[in-house]
Amino acid sequence: MSQQPAIEVKGLVKRFRREILQGDYTTWKTLLLKPFSRRRAKDFITVLGGVDLTMTPGKTLAVIGQNGSGKSTLLKILAGIYKADEGQVIIRGRVSSLIELGAGFHPEFTGRENVFLNGAILGLTKKEIASRFDEIAEYSGLGEYIDAPVRTYSSGMYVRLGFSVAVNVDPDVLLVDEVLAVGDEAFAHKCEDKINQFRRRGKTICLVTHDLEAVKKYADEVIWLDGGRVAAQGPPLPVIDAYRQKVAAAEDAIRRAQAHQPALILDQERWGDGDARITAWRILDAGGAERAVFNTGEAFAVEMDYEAKAPLPDLVCGVGIFNAQATLCYGVNTRIDRQVYQNPPMQGTLRFEAQRLDLLQGTYFLDIAIHDKSGRDIDYIRQAASFAVRSSVGDEGVFRPPHAWSLRPLGEAR
Ligand SMILES: Nc1ncnc2c1ncn2[C@@H]1O[C@H](COP(=O)(O)OP(=O)(O)OP(=O)(O)O)[C@@H](O)[C@H]1O
Numbered sequence: 001m002s003q004q005p006a007i008e009v010k011g012l013v014k015r016f017r018r019e020i021l022q023g024d025y026t027t028w029k030t031l032l033l034k035p036f037s038r039r040r041a042k043d044f045i046t047v048l049g050g051v052d053l054t055m056t057p058g059k060t061l062a063v064i065g066q067n068g069s070g071k072s073t074l075l076k077i078l079a080g081i082y083k084a085d086e087g088q089v090i091i092r093g094r095v096s097s098l099i100e101l102g103a104g105f106h107p108e109f110t111g112r113e114n115v116f117l118n119g120a121i122l123g124l125t126k127k128e129i130a131s132r133f134d135e136i137a138e139y140s141g142l143g144e145y146i147d148a149p150v151r152t153y154s155s156g157m158y159v160r161l162g163f164s165v166a167v168n169v170d171p172d173v174l175l176v177d178e179v180l181a182v183g184d185e186a187f188a189h190k191c192e193d194k195i196n197q198f199r200r201r202g203k204t205i206c207l208v209t210h211d212l213e214a215v216k217k218y219a220d221e222v223i224w225l226d227g228g229r230v231a232a233q234g235p236p237l238p239v240i241d242a243y244r245q246k247v248a249a250a251e252d253a254i255r256r257a258q259a260h261q262p263a264l265i266l267d268q269e270r271w272g273d274g275d276a277r278i279t280a281w282r283i284l285d286a287g288g289a290e291r292a293v294f295n296t297g298e299a300f301a302v303e304m305d306y307e308a309k310a311p312l313p314d315l316v317c318g319v320g321i322f323n324a325q326a327t328l329c330y331g332v333n334t335r336i337d338r339q340v341y342q343n344p345p346m347q348g349t350l351r352f353e354a355q356r357l358d359l360l361q362g363t364y365f366l367d368i369a370i371h372d373k374s375g376r377d378i379d380y381i382r383q384a385a386s387f388a389v390r391s392s393v394g395d396e397g398v399f400r401p402p403h404a405w406s407l408r409p410l411g412e413a414r
Helices: 028-036 071-078 111-121 126-140 143-147 155-167 185-200 212-218 236-258
Strands: 007-017 044-055 060-064 086-091 095-098 173-177 204-208 221-226 229-234 276-284 293-295 300-308 314-323 328-333 347-354 362-371 377-390
Touching (some): 007 071, 044 086, 071 086, 071 173, 111 126, 126 155, 155 185, 229 236, 236 377, 314 347, 328 362
Parallel strands (some): 095 173, 293 377
Antiparallel strands (some): 007 086, 362 377
16 A cells, blocks of 8 residues: 655645735725724735645655745644645644744743743653753753743754754654754754754655755755745756746846836946947847846847948947956957958947857846947947846856866876
8 A cells, every 4th residue: 555645735725814004094084994894805815825735755845936935834834833724734743843943932931941842832742852852952052051041042042942842853744944044054054964864764854945956955846836826846857947947037027127228328338429329239049039037058149229320431349248246257349250340331230149158147237339440439338238147057157168077097098
């Protein structure tokens, strides 16, 4: 018989009361009448809109998604902190959570008393807690502070004690919400070690995090929540990839909406003798679509439309790409590339095309210019546009040359 899931969630719906003031609170009359009016459906936001999931025992499931997509809410429902409005949650085994560590502590009680209180909340008997107490105290590293009231603890001490209780109560299912990002580096390593130990011991883990590298490292399966619904579920790499694409597309739309328009360029960012003007410009992808976010290694093109006031004997066009630290990452013009356009048309479109954009992740700024062949600026526009480069590889620096690694015994020919 196949093993039963550690957690089963069906049709989970969670709504929260909308906390912000609405437009209809704007008059005294509506404010005064409000307490007597009945709450309407629009006073609630649906944070989880029918989520289904199954967690296989012994596996690690990661929940990813943008801010506000409902990840923490889902975890809090699994932990029993929130109650669902609709749907079913079946949990098999003891659940311990690393969410809002130490949230259940009583400030006037000592660390020791809180360990017993917390352990009891997690379903342990007094005897069971007593037998684990030394381990919990030792792991928390609090020393004699274990007998001080927790209101005297620093936030780091609070978190360490909460973590120590949560991981030392021998849970079957561990729920983890971004704790890897809390506390100092030594604590983060301790968390990592513990999570690895849990995985080796065949425990079921549900992990909420924005750290996609951690997801790749730990997760057997990933759920992507988007607006409170499951957008994708499956093995880590394809789900992370789909999520990254969606995030990049959304960022691209925002960047394009904010892209510099000719009318918005300040005088000090533009100079030249004005014999011709660049009237419009755009950054394009391989398919000719306007884009503001690229992946490392993608094809990249810049187009500039110009209009001359009088015939130009020759025309040189250039582009410069700067990073956020204002370092010139790449600059070139047609003259360097041995191309000077003699007697160009009065109106035209110049195009720079790179088969591969081998820049690393970051934000970049584009300068564009037209000169004559003697180097006289006709129209130079600084920071005419910005674009972002995204990369799923962790290499560092400014650019990624196409490369390969190999190893051969010493002395052997290549
Ligand atoms: N107690 C609450 N009362 C009202 N609204 C809430 C409450 N808790 C969360 N929300 C709202 O629910 C939505 C989802 O929040 P949640 O914390 O689950 O998202 P998340 O995906 O974990 O986000 P993040 O990545 O920023 O941590 C947000 O719009 C948030 O404002």
